[in-house]
Structures are given as C-alpha cells and as structure tokens.
Amino acid sequence: MFKKIILLTVPTFLLFFLLLEILFNIFIPASELPDVVFDNKYKLIKFDKNQSGNYSIGKFPKEKFKWKINNEGWNNEKNYYENKTKYRIAVIGDSYVEALQVNVNESFPSLLQRNFPDQDIYSFGISGSPLSNYYQMIKYISKKFNPDFYIVNVVGNDYDESLYSLRKRDVFTTLKTDENPVFITPDGSSQKRLINILNNSSTFRYFYHNLVFFHKLKNIILEKNSNRNNLLRDQNYREEIKKGISIIIDSISTITKNNLLFVVDGNRHKIYNNGIRVKENFYKKDFISILRNKSKKFIDLDTTFSANYNQYSIKFNSELDYHWNSYGHSTVAKEINNYINEKVLK
Structure with missing residues (x-):
C-alpha cells in the first residue's frame, strides 16, 4: 500500500x-539573481563575474530591471581596473548600492559616473551587508583599487547588525565589542552557496524573491518573540551598538583618512506621513551624533528627501519594495553630485 x-x-x-x-x-x-562567490583572499562575498539578467518584484511583475555584473563581481556597467589613470571615487554599501531594484544604468553610482566622465566611480554593493562589513570591503577596495575618495551609504539596519552578538553568520564581517574589540571575518559562504543552487529553480526564485514568501513566513513565526524582545534588546544593546559604531568609524577612517563621506538614508515613512505615528530610529540618531563628535563628513538624506517630497510629493521607493526606485536614486545622485562639485573636486 x-x-x-x-x-x-x-x-x-x-x-x-x-x-x-x-x-x-x-x-x-x-526574478533572476546573480550568483555570489566568496573571496578567500579578502574574506568577503561578491558576485561571480560577468553575469547579466533581470530582477523583478511582486506577484505579477510589471517591470524588469537589468543588472550586469562586471569583471570584478559588482553590479556596474563598467569594468574595474587596478591601474589608476583618473581620480577615483569608491561607493560602498548594501542592497542600496547593489541596486537590483533599478536598471544598472539608473543606480546613483551610474548616474554619478555620467555626471563625472573624467573620474572613475566604482560601486561596491552587496545585499545584507552591515556597517561592520563595509570596513572589510574598504580594506579590499583600498588595496586593490586605491580610490582617492570614499562614499559609504548607510541604511537603517546597518547599525545593530554589525555586532557579532546580534548577527552570527558566516557571510559578513561583524564586530565583537568585548574588552578588546575585534572584527570577526567570515570563513565561508555556505548559506549563499545554497541560495546559488536553489536559484536554478524558477519556482524557488518566484516564491523566495518575488513573493518574499519565506521571509514573510519567518516573520509570522517569530513575530510574538520579536515584538516581546525588541524593547529589551534595544535597551540592552543601545550603548553597546554606540560603542561598536564608534569603533567601526575609527577603523574605516584609518584607511580612508579624511577622504570619506557617509550618506545616511532618510526616514521615508516619517516623511510620507508628516511624522505622524512613525517610530524614530535612535540608532541612526546615535550614528549621526558620533559622526558629528568625530568631525566626519556626512549627508543626512532626511533633509534631502523631506525638501523634495514637500515640493513634488513623489515617493522615493515603489509600493512593493522599500529600496529606492529610479527617482530615489536620481535624487540621491543629485545631492552627492553637488557635494562632490563643492567639496571634493573644487
């Protein structure tokens, strides 16, 4: 039977x-996703080189977004070269710099490249990367490409996920804030290798990426615990996260010196709702306070997005995804463009 x-x-x-x-x-x-690889020399993940495809969002995608992985494993139209013949700017970040949610030529680094054809704008973005991993990426970037200036894009979940105590994964570098703080570098990418294999199935890609089914299921299962633990976690870890942020900023600055700009995402929920009943991200508040105390240069996109939205009432992300859309990338590019003209290439 x-x-x-x-x-x-x-x-x-x-x-x-x-x-x-x-x-x-x-x-x-x-949706199509590029395969990732683990760089054993520099202890970081990036994409397998020379790939292309189309990213899509939602149940019945209305748009496809072209991505192109270059010769060095990053989503960028242009190839990267170690030998430097032009002034070189490196843009570092997570999925906002990776920018699969727009066409590769619509990302803010690509827009900056068009605005500054006499300079090299090299972007290095990998989804899920926290602030601590940007330090690891900058070590790699400085040794291999020797930029003249660095732009680090920072978003809301980059702060707490930088701590080893909060994010034990074998994919990204995190920081142990013990008596003797130390960065813990990954030793492999088993999770990402599994995703590479599963991505061969269009069914998996549809449920995992288009519908975000597994993420939603996980959130439903963990909702009660996370709601109960969030307040306690925030209270217990805020000082530790502040300490970690300070260490990471200092570590990055030892490489970049003063040739560094932080670009900090705005609270778009607050902007769209005129500040009504929207939770404030106090990690961001602490981050900006630390930047000010250390006299580090930064752009707070709260100001940029607020002024733009008050004038045009156009959202910077789609209704399906909180990542910046093409209008968001364009707005960010204009702000950074002005800064580069006034403060960097003056």
Missing part, C-alpha cells in the same frame, strides 16, 4: 513541479 502511494505521489509531485517551472519561466517569469 505504502509503495503504491509513493509510486503515485512522486510522479504527481514531479509533474506539478515541472508545470510550476514552466509557469515561472515563460508566463510569469521569476
């Missing part, structure tokens, strides 16, 4: 899976 059930169930499942693969390959094409 059991054997008959197996003989009936397995072929049925395989046929159903095959039909789903056809559906999400042809009729509702699933």
Whole structure:
C-alpha cells in the first residue's frame, strides 16, 4: 500500500513541479539573481563575474530591471581596473548600492559616473551587508583599487547588525565589542552557496524573491518573540551598538583618512506621513551624533528627501519594495553630485 502511494505521489509531485517551472519561466517569469562567490583572499562575498539578467518584484511583475555584473563581481556597467589613470571615487554599501531594484544604468553610482566622465566611480554593493562589513570591503577596495575618495551609504539596519552578538553568520564581517574589540571575518559562504543552487529553480526564485514568501513566513513565526524582545534588546544593546559604531568609524577612517563621506538614508515613512505615528530610529540618531563628535563628513538624506517630497510629493521607493526606485536614486545622485562639485573636486 505504502509503495503504491509513493509510486503515485512522486510522479504527481514531479509533474506539478515541472508545470510550476514552466509557469515561472515563460508566463510569469521569476526574478533572476546573480550568483555570489566568496573571496578567500579578502574574506568577503561578491558576485561571480560577468553575469547579466533581470530582477523583478511582486506577484505579477510589471517591470524588469537589468543588472550586469562586471569583471570584478559588482553590479556596474563598467569594468574595474587596478591601474589608476583618473581620480577615483569608491561607493560602498548594501542592497542600496547593489541596486537590483533599478536598471544598472539608473543606480546613483551610474548616474554619478555620467555626471563625472573624467573620474572613475566604482560601486561596491552587496545585499545584507552591515556597517561592520563595509570596513572589510574598504580594506579590499583600498588595496586593490586605491580610490582617492570614499562614499559609504548607510541604511537603517546597518547599525545593530554589525555586532557579532546580534548577527552570527558566516557571510559578513561583524564586530565583537568585548574588552578588546575585534572584527570577526567570515570563513565561508555556505548559506549563499545554497541560495546559488536553489536559484536554478524558477519556482524557488518566484516564491523566495518575488513573493518574499519565506521571509514573510519567518516573520509570522517569530513575530510574538520579536515584538516581546525588541524593547529589551534595544535597551540592552543601545550603548553597546554606540560603542561598536564608534569603533567601526575609527577603523574605516584609518584607511580612508579624511577622504570619506557617509550618506545616511532618510526616514521615508516619517516623511510620507508628516511624522505622524512613525517610530524614530535612535540608532541612526546615535550614528549621526558620533559622526558629528568625530568631525566626519556626512549627508543626512532626511533633509534631502523631506525638501523634495514637500515640493513634488513623489515617493522615493515603489509600493512593493522599500529600496529606492529610479527617482530615489536620481535624487540621491543629485545631492552627492553637488557635494562632490563643492567639496571634493573644487
């Protein structure tokens, strides 16, 4: 009896899976994601070089966004070279610099490159990377590409996820804030290798990336615990996170010296709702306070986004995704463009 059930169930499942693969390959094409690799020399993840594809968002995607991974494994139209013949600016960040949510030529680093054709604008973005990993990336970037100026893009979850005590993963560098603070570098990328394998299935890509199904399921399962623990975690870790942020900024500055600009994302929920019933990110508040105390240069996009939204009432992200859309990237590029003209290339 059991054997008959197996003989009936397995072929049925395989046929159903095959039909789903056809559906999400042809009729509702699933999002395509570049494969990642682990750089053993520099202890960081980036993309496998020379790939291209289309990223999409949502149940029935209306748009596809072109991505192109260059010769060094980063989402950028242009190839990167170690030999430097022009003034070189490096842009470092997470998924906001990776910028799969817009066409590769619409990301703010690409827009900056068009605005400054006589300079090299090299972007280095990898999804999920926290502030602590930017330090590891900057070590790699400084040794291999020797930029003249660094721009570090910082968003809301970059602060707390930098602590080893809060994010034990084998993918990104994190910081142990013990008596003798130390950066913990990853030793592999087993999680990302698994994603590479699963991404071969259009069905997996559709549920995982387009519908964000597994993330939503995880959030539902963990919702009660996270709601109960968030306040306690915030209270217990705020001082430790402030300490960690300070150490990371100092560590980055030992490499970049004064040739460094932080670009800090704005609280767009607050901007869209005129500040009504929106939680303030006190990690960002602490971060900016530390930057001021250390006399570090920064752009707070709260000011940029608020002024723009008050004038035009155009959102900087789509309704499906909180990442910047093409208008958001354009707005950020204009702000950084002005800074470069006035403060960097003057």
